[in-house]
Amino acid sequence: MELSQLKMFKVIVEQGSIVKASKVLHCVPSNITNRIKLLEQELGVDLFIRKGRGLVISPSGELFLGYVNKILAVCQEAQRALDPEAPPAGVLKISAIESAATGRLPALLSRYHAHYPKVHMQFGTDTWSNLVTDVVDHKLDGAIIAVNSDHPDIGKQEIYKEPLVLIASMSLGEITSPQDLNNLNIFMWPEGCPYRQALENWLKAAKVSTPITSIASYGTILGCVSAGAGVSLVPTGVFEQYQKIGNIKGYTFESLAPIQNYFVWNKNVGFHRARDAFAELMTDSFRTI
Numbered sequence: 001m002e003l004s005q006l007k008m009f010k011v012i013v014e015q016g017s018i019v020k021a022s023k024v025l026h027c028v029p030s031n032i033t034n035r036i037k038l039l040e041q042e043l044g045v046d047l048f049i050r051k052g053r054g055l056v057i058s059p060s061g062e063l064f065l066g067y068v069n070k071i072l073a074v075c076q077e078a079q080r081a082l083d084p085e086a087p088p089a090g091v092l093k094i095s096a097i098e099s100a101a102t103g104r105l106p107a108l109l110s111r112y113h114a115h116y117p118k119v120h121m122q123f124g125t126d127t128w129s130n131l132v133t134d135v136v137d138h139k140l141d142g143a144i145i146a147v148n149s150d151h152p153d154i155g156k157q158e159i160y161k162e163p164l165v166l167i168a169s170m171s172l173g174e175i176t177s178p179q180d181l182n183n184l185n186i187f188m189w190p191e192g193c194p195y196r197q198a199l200e201n202w203l204k205a206a207k208v209s210t211p212i213t214s215i216a217s218y219g220t221i222l223g224c225v226s227a228g229a230g231v232s233l234v235p236t237g238v239f240e241q242y243q244k245i246g247n248i249k250g251y252t253f254e255s256l257a258p259i260q261n262y263f264v265w266n267k268n269v270g271f272h273r274a275r276d277a278f279a280e281l282m283t284d285s286f287r288t289i
Contacts, residue, residue: 003075005039006068008032009047013065017054081273088274089118095134096144099162099195100261101125102218103237105144108285112278119274127192135266141275142265146194155267159282160289161258163236164198165250169228175251178206185230187221190214194259199233202256222248235259 012021012032022029040047047061057065081089096105101123109123126134131143136153149156168175172184181203188196196212203210213230215221221232222242239250263279265272 001039001042003072005035006071008035009039009061010065010068010072012036012048012055013057013061019053082271084271084273086273087118088116088277090274091120091122092274092278093122093139093141094143094275094278095124095126095131095140097128097131097146098125098189098216098218099146099235099238100144103162103235103239103241104160104261104286104289108282111285112281115281116274116277119277128194129192132264135264138266138269141269141272142263142278144261144263146259146261148260148262149264153266153268154264156262156264157279157283159261159263160286161260162289163252163258164195164233164256165236165239165252166231166233166256167222167225167239167248167250168231169225169247170249171228171247172231175231178203178208181208181210181231184210185224186210186212187215187224187230187232188212189221190216195233195235198256198259202233202253205255218242 008021008025008027011024012018015021015024018029018032018036022032025032036047043060043064045060045064046058047064048055049058077089109121112119112121128145128147128149131140131145132147132149132151132154134140135143136151144159146162166175168184175181186199188199190196191214200212215224218234218238219242221234222238222245224230225232226245226247228247233256239248242248243250263282265275265279
């Protein structure tokens with residue numbers, strides 16, 4: 001069963017004869033007749049009742065016509081979706097590391113939905129390594145990570161540099177250097193997190209050795225810090241989202257360099273209008289960070 005046969009069938013129904021259909025399709029009548037006979041043989045039913053030089057659609061043909069209309073409509077929708085000039089549509093699967101999802105993406109996701117309401121976005125969060133794997137395996141159309149992946153199947157673009165903020169309860173007093181973290185509890189995401197690595201490098205350079213408690217939740221980390229239980233290093237975007245809960249003060253240090261964040265995709269996937277529109281809007285939204 002081929003799309004060309006379905007189109008021929010639909011035009012014959014609309015025109016009432018193969019001769020008239022041939023003029024619309026710019027095809028010789030004999031070719032249309034042969035193609036329709038092959039279609040009927042494949043389906044095992046007569047789609048038309050022959051009456052003289054004309055054709056009347058059969059009961060089986062009436063039933064088949066409903067499906068043909070649906071199939072051809074979906075094909076037209078697919079063509080429109082792939083048209084570079086058409087507005088983005090369809091499903092878009094995007095995920096991000098927790099810090100980006102919490103601190104930077106809520107406003108962007110809302111803006112994207114307002115711009116492209118025909119796109120059905122499926123959004124989630126995960127660790128950067130899992131996100132890269134899912135992009136490579138075509139489970140995601142794109143992801144936001146804070147690690148410069150060198151996987152051969154990964155395409156990437158820099159989207160923003162995330163400044164880092166050391167946060168602590170006001171009850172702990174001023175923090176002016178890494179040495180002030182001696183004997184304090186430190187709460188960070190588990191090993192592999194680029195922000196944790198930045199903190200570990202900072203402490204190592206200052207010859208400060210102190211244990212780090214792993215917590216895979218910014219909400220929990222911020223709650224512990226707010227309660228005066230210890231300190232943490234978080235992206236500025238996260239700090240800005242949570243500082244309203246109170247009793248948290250942020251400290252910045254020149255020796256804690258911002259972390260580059262990237263948008264990554266599988267470079268073996270070519271044109272993807274919804275994904276590309278997301279990347280364009282993201283670049284525009286984060287231009288000032």
